[in-house]
Amino acid sequence: CPIEILAPSEGQTVITGQRFQLQWRPLGVSSNIKVALHLYKGSDFRYILVPVTPDDGAYDWIASDFSGGSANDYRIRIMDLNQLGCSQFGDFFSIHACATPVTSPVTDEVWPLGTQHAITWDTTGLPDFVEFDLYHEGNFVCVLDRQVPNTGAYLWTVTRCTSVFGREFQIRLVTTTDGPCGFSGRFDLIN
Numbered sequence: 001c002p003i004e005i006l007a008p009s010e011g012q013t014v015i016t017g018q019r020f021q022l023q024w025r026p027l028g029v030s031s032n033i034k035v036a037l038h039l040y041k042g043s044d045f046r047y048i049l050v051p052v053t054p055d056d057g058a059y060d061w062i063a064s065d066f067s068g069g070s071a072n073d074y075r076i077r078i079m080d081l082n083q084l085g086c087s088q089f090g091d092f093f094s095i096h097a098c099a100t101p102v103t104s105p106v107t108d109e110v111w112p113l114g115t116q117h118a119i120t121w122d123t124t125g126l127p128d129f130v131e132f133d134l135y136h137e138g139n140f141v142c143v144l145d146r147q148v149p150n151t152g153a154y155l156w157t158v159t160r161c162t163s164v165f166g167r168e169f170q171i172r173l174v175t176t177t178d179g180p181c182g183f184s185g186r187f188d189l190i191n
Contacts, residue, residue: 001080001083001085001087001088002027003078003086003087004024004025004088005022005023005024005078005090005091006025007020007021007022007023008020008022009091009093010091010093011072011091011092011093011094013093013094013095013096013178014063014074014093014096015096015098015181016064016065016095016097016098016099017062017063017098017135017138017170017183018063018135018139018140019061019063019137019138019139020060020061020062021059021061022037022049022058022059022060022061022076023057023058024057024058025057026055026057027080033055033080033081034052034054034082035052035053035054035055035080035081036048036050036051036053036078036079036081037049037050037053037059037076037077037078037079038076038079039066039074039076040074040076040089041065041068041071041073041074042073046065046066046068047066049061052081055080060138062137062138065095068095068097069097070095071094071095072094073092074093074095075089075091075092075093077090078090096178096181098172098173098180098181098182098183099180100121100122100125100126100173100180100181100182101121101122101182102119102121102171102172102173102183102184103120103121103122103184104118104119104120104184105117105119105185105187106184106185106187107185107186107187108185108186108188109187109188110187110188110190111158111187111188111189112158112189112190113165113189113190113191114157114158114159115157116155116158117156118153118154118155119153119154119156119171120153120154121152121182122152122182123150123151125180126150126175126180127150127175127176127179128149128150129147129149129150130148130173130175131143131145131147131148132144132145132148132156132172132173132174134161134169134170134171134172135169135170135171135172135183136166137168138170141160141161141169142161144156144161144171160189165189165190165191166188166189167186168186168188169186169187169188169189170183170185170186171183171184172184
């Protein structure tokens with residue numbers, strides 16, 4: 001059972017809401033091989049990340065702790081679906097759960113470029129200033145503002161920072177590398 005998880009590696013930190021590429025060494029025996037990827041916390045099963053995917057060595061995952069919270073004892077299990085009993089666990093890694101509520105924008109809201117909208121959040125337990133970043137489909141796009149006073153509301157003139165527009169944008173609240181963070185609902189940016 002020559003499966004090996006390459007990423008996340010031991011001690012690596014994954015942040016919920018961000019896109020992360022799970023990687024493994026493909027079996028390479030044939031193109032018919034399919035694998036399944038599961039998330040564990042310690043020895044406890046948390047979630048089936050993907051029940052069936054090609055054995056191509058990579059899977060894009062929008063990271064989630066599935067209510068397990070921030071911890072350093074997560075690991076990925078990969079299973080060869082063509083060979084009964086063939087599965088391996090990867091190294092232990094950390095998940096940093098972004099749990100600070102960003103209450104606006106909400107999922108399926110539409111924000112036209114050039115208009116002004118309030119980004120709102122729960123200020124509880126946050127420092128005096130926070131940062132807001134724009135994400136598209138789990139990928140970082142740009143920093144909106146690095147020094148936002150922690151008042152619970154920030155008026156943003158909607159820009160896309162790049163030529164990207166469409167569905168599945170999110171605002172991420174950031175305090176420090178390992179401090180509180182959070183994501184908004186997935187909203188649309190239109191021209």
